[in-house]
Amino acid sequence: MRRAAGLLLAGVLAVALAGCAPETTSGDDVVDQGYQSGDGSTTTWPAAERKGPVELSGEDFSGAAQDVAGWRGDVVVLNTWYAACPPCRAEAPDLVALANDYADQGVHVLGINGTDAAGAAEAFQRQFDVPYPSIADSTGSAIAALQGTVPVNAVPTTVVLDRDGKVAARVLGLVDASTLRTVVEDLLAEGA
Amino acid sequence: MSDDVRDETVRTGAPGRGYRPEGLDDAFSDGAAEAADRGAAHDAATEPASLPTLGPVGWLRWAWRQLTSMRVALLLLMLLAVAAVPGSVFPQRAQDPAKVAQYLEDHPGVGPWLDRVQMFDVYASVWFAAVYLLLFVSLVGCILPRSRQHWRALRGRPPRTPRRFGRFPAQGQGTSAASPRAVVEAAAASMRRGPSWLPFGRTYRVDVHDEGGGTWSASGERGYLRETGNLVFHLALVGLLISVATGQLLHYRGQAIVVQGRGFANAQVDYDTFERGSGFRDDTLVPFTMTLDRFDSRFDPETLQARDFTAHVTLTEPGEQARAETIKVNHPLSAGGAKVYLQGNGYAPDLTVTDAAGEVAFAGPVPFLPQDEVYTSRGVVKVPDVSGGQEQIGIVGYLLPSSQQVGPELFRSVAPELDDPLLVLSVWEGNLGLDTGVPQNVYQLDESRMTQATDDDGRPVTLYVRPGETVQLPDGLGALTWQGTPRYVALDLRHDPALGFVLVFALTALTGLAASLFAPRRRLWVRAAPGGEDGRTVVSAAGLARGDDVGLAPELERVLRDTLARARRGTAPAGPDRPAPPDRPADPTGATASRPAHPSTLDDEPGEPA
Numbered sequence: 104m105r106r107a108a109g110l111l112l113a114g115v116l117a118v119a120l121a122g123c124a125p126e127t128t129s130g131d132d133v134v135d136q137g138y139q140s141g142d143g144s145t146t147t148w149p150a151a152e153r154k155g156p157v158e159l160s161g162e163d164f165s166g167a168a169q170d171v172a173g174w175r176g177d178v179v180v181l182n183t184w185y186a187a188c189p190p191c192r193a194e195a196p197d198l199v200a201l202a203n204d205y206a207d208q209g210v211h212v213l214g215i216n217g218t219d220a221a222g223a224a225e226a227f228q229r230q231f232d233v234p235y236p237s238i239a240d241s242t243g244s245a246i247a248a249l250q251g252t253v254p255v256n257a258v259p260t261t262v263v264l265d266r267d268g269k270v271a272a273r274v275l276g277l278v279d280a281s282t283l284r285t286v287v288e289d290l291l292a293e294g295a
Numbered sequence: 296m297s298d299d300v301r302d303e304t305v306r307t308g309a310p311g312r313g314y315r316p317e318g319l320d321d322a323f324s325d326g327a328a329e330a331a332d333r334g335a336a337h338d339a340a341t342e343p344a345s346l347p348t349l350g351p352v353g354w355l356r357w358a359w360r361q362l363t364s365m366r367v368a369l370l371l372l373m374l375l376a377v378a379a380v381p382g383s384v385f386p387q388r389a390q391d392p393a394k395v396a397q398y399l400e401d402h403p404g405v406g407p408w409l410d411r412v413q414m415f416d417v418y419a420s421v422w423f424a425a426v427y428l429l430l431f432v433s434l435v436g437c438i439l440p441r442s443r444q445h446w447r448a449l450r451g452r453p454p455r456t457p458r459r460f461g462r463f464p465a466q467g468q469g470t471s472a473a474s475p476r477a478v479v480e481a482a483a484a485s486m487r488r489g490p491s492w493l494p495f496g497r498t499y500r501v502d503v504h505d506e507g508g509g510t511w512s513a514s515g516e517r518g519y520l521r522e523t524g525n526l527v528f529h530l531a532l533v534g535l536l537i538s539v540a541t542g543q544l545l546h547y548r549g550q551a552i553v554v555q556g557r558g559f560a561n562a563q564v565d566y567d568t569f570e571r572g573s574g575f576r577d578d579t580l581v582p583f584t585m586t587l588d589r590f591d592s593r594f595d596p597e598t599l600q601a602r603d604f605t606a607h608v609t610l611t612e613p614g615e616q617a618r619a620e621t622i623k624v625n626h627p628l629s630a631g632g633a634k635v636y637l638q639g640n641g642y643a644p645d646l647t648v649t650d651a652a653g654e655v656a657f658a659g660p661v662p663f664l665p666q667d668e669v670y671t672s673r674g675v676v677k678v679p680d681v682s683g684g685q686e687q688i689g690i691v692g693y694l695l696p697s698s699q700q701v702g703p704e705l706f707r708s709v710a711p712e713l714d715d716p717l718l719v720l721s722v723w724e725g726n727l728g729l730d731t732g733v734p735q736n737v738y739q740l741d742e743s744r745m746t747q748a749t750d751d752d753g754r755p756v757t758l759y760v761r762p763g764e765t766v767q768l769p770d771g772l773g774a775l776t777w778q779g780t781p782r783y784v785a786l787d788l789r790h791d792p793a794l795g796f797v798l799v800f801a802l803t804a805l806t807g808l809a810a811s812l813f814a815p816r817r818r819l820w821v822r823a824a825p826g827g828e829d830g831r832t833v834v835s836a837a838g839l840a841r842g843d844d845v846g847l848a849p850e851l852e853r854v855l856r857d858t859l860a861r862a863r864r865g866t867a868p869a870g871p872d873r874p875a876p877p878d879r880p881a882d883p884t885g886a887t888a889s890r891p892a893h894p895s896t897l898d899d900e901p902g903e904p905a
Contacts, residue, residue, distance in 0.1 A: 186679060186680060187677045187679060187729060187737065188729075189728075189729045189730070189731065189732050189733055189734055189735060190732045192679065192729050192730045192732070193730065193732030194732075217558075217560065217564075217565060220659030220660065221658065221659075222655045222656075222658015222659055223657045223659050223680070225655065226654070226655060226656045226658075226678075226680035226681075227679075227680045229654070229680065229682060230679070230680040230682070240560075241556070241557045241558060242557070242558030242584055242586050243558035243559050243560030243562075243565060243584040243585070243586075244560065244584050244611070245560075246560035246564060246565055246584075247560040247561065247562065247583065247584045247611075247613070248582070249562070250560060250561070250562035250564075250580060250582035251582045251613060253578075254562070254563065254577030254580060255562045255563065255564040256562075256563040256564060256577060257563065257564060258564055277732055
């Protein structure tokens with residue numbers, strides 16, 4: 104009896120404990136939304152604790168080669184997105200404005216799109232007048248390169264690299280325009 | 296409490312229950328407990344007025360005894376089973392959050408109350424956890440003292456030979472020409488050896504006693520493995536629980552869809568769904584990439600059952616060369632500490648949508664989800680980025696891999712293979728609802744701000760598209776081209792570092808269970824006394840087993856026969872030994888057998904000369 108009891112207990116406990124895992128998605132999520140959303144949480148690292156430098160390169164949707172390593176000495180904003188992702192669309196105007204406003208201060212913005220084919224991605228770029236390139240990450244290697252340095256947990260994820268190419272900040276989910284600008288300006292000030 | 300004790304007294308005092316073979320004051324007879332009860336009953340009888348009082352420590356001790364008792368453990372187990380029932384009655388968040396939301400909507404009265412008592416998260420609820428944690432404590436609280444006890448028993452000696460063998464379930468008698476001491480030593484050797492076919496299983500731990508007056512006896516005990524197995528089983532269960540819990544803490548699991556020719560990176564961003572234990576750290580996710588090169592499927596042409604699915608992938612682990620791998624349904628791929636299972640597959644028609652201005656507004660493969668065994672698949676194309684202020688376009692519909700017309704404007708799929716594929720689509724225009732930033736289901740069109748395109752008669756327009764064709768969208772919205780039909784696979788990635796431990800503990804538990812079930816626990820005694828006829832030695836033997844043991848009598852017989860044979864070989868041949876059948880005692884002065892223990896095969900056969 105006790106043996107049977109024990110076996111049953113193990114089974115039940117396995118089920119029970121399986122239920123203990125916390126929800127990792129944010130509260131607005133819907134069933135089958137098909138992507139991992141973030142809660143907009145921002146993490147910044149002080150200069151001494153930054154990881155990197157990030158090695159990231161690939162071809163953009165127009166076929167031109169893009170390499171983050173060529174932008175050492177400048178602040179770089181990386182952004183994962185795809186065309187049909189609601190928060191990506193919501194934050195796109197802010198990113199575009201940021202890219203335009205800080206272009207003369209050497210800030211580079213680089214998108215990473217592992218979901219869309221060129222047609223959909225270029226339509227998005229046309230729609231939002233996106234001035235910056237995006238890597239066509241059809242194999243996932245750009246995401247993998249980024250994941251090797253900083254966990255990329257959601258679409259969109261925005262990662263800000265300092266002038267040494269190290270990860271200074273990460274925003275999971277819809278980015279707040281003023282927060283991002285503050286981060287970028289702090290980093291610009293660091294190198295000056 | 297005193298009532299209980301009196302009840303106990305009546306029962307212990309009842310005739311036929313008080314008897315207990317001598318020298319057996321241990322687990323075999325529960326004699327100690329009875330003796331204690333008798334003492335307690337005596338006290339209660341003489342001092343009926345003073346009820347014992349329990350201090351706080353006493354109550355704690357009492358509570359602990361209750362918790363670790365078998366009865367409460369069974370009760371908790373029942374409770375656990377009952378507590379799991381709501382989990383199958385109400386929809387659970389962990390399995391189907393949509394159903395929970397639906398339930399809350401349908402039952403505005405009781406829904407929130409049920410939610411408050413965690414009826415939608417039964418297996419993660421406080422009360423469910425309370426039951427299984429108590430059960431866990433009960434299990435541990437029971438096993439540890441028992442292990443300690445068994446550890447002492449393991450190093451103990453067999454019990455002394457009882458004075459009389461009369462009431463034992465298995466008995467045997469015989470005579471031998473050898474001296475009592477020689478007979479007993481032969482018995483000891485016989486018990487120690489065991490049968491040759493099982494090198495370790497049947498040896499007894501044996502003590503030889505000189506009982507004085509020329510009488511010698513040997514007592515042997517075996518079957519320590521039984522309790523060991525029992526304890527190993529329970530300890531392994533505890534280990535199993537801890538491993539499962541650890542695995543839950545450190546695991547991650549995610550699903551991703553990968554279209555042929557495209558890749559997937561092991562980062563949370565690339566998963567469609569992802570869940571992890573609270574102890575799993577994001578930065579330990581190994582960033583391998585995997586590209587789907589080709590997907591093969593085979594179906595039975597008659598039954599349309601799937602015969603074989605093979606995904607040919609290129610796997611690139613960090614710092615390593617890319618290598619070709621295959622994933623089959625029951626052959627997952629190991630990558631970066633995770634197992635990659637092939638969970639599903641389907642077709643992802645490669646579509647291009649141009650808008651009214653002729654600009655490409657959308658292009659790329661769109662995974663259509665199979666709805667039945669002939670891969671009638673449903674899909675949604677969202678075209679948000681139309682140029683020139685045009686309304687956004689949404690296209691929903693079905694892919695029929697092997698289409699067959701069954702009526703006017705009525706098609707169905709007859710096979711899962713791409714034989715004569717057809718897309719049947721309806722078109723919507725308006726606001727897709729993507730620009731507000733609110734998440735939505737990628738496989739559903741939010742039609743609340745859209746209108747369906749209709750023809751001049753007001754009937755909804757249905758588009759029929761075949762591969763390579765370009766069709767004009769209604770209302771001059773643009774055009775749609777079907778470029779090709781790549782396959783896609785749905786992958787399930789799981790990482791659970793404790794799985795190895797789970798396996799080891801599960802196997803250990805099984806082994807322990809087998810040992811505790813099949814290792815017989817037996818005690819045998821052999822006594823040899825002088826004073827038989829012709830100066831022969833009178834040999835008597837008895838056996839006792841825990842529980843019902845059909846093997847006890849044959850075992851006793853084997854030992855007795857072997858003992859006599861050994862004793863005979865050890866002495867000069869003085870005449871045939873006469874092992875006597877146990878139901879006809881050879882020694883009339885010895886204890887009479889109260890019941891025949893086994894059909895006798897020990898007969899008055901002539902012994903062979905040594």
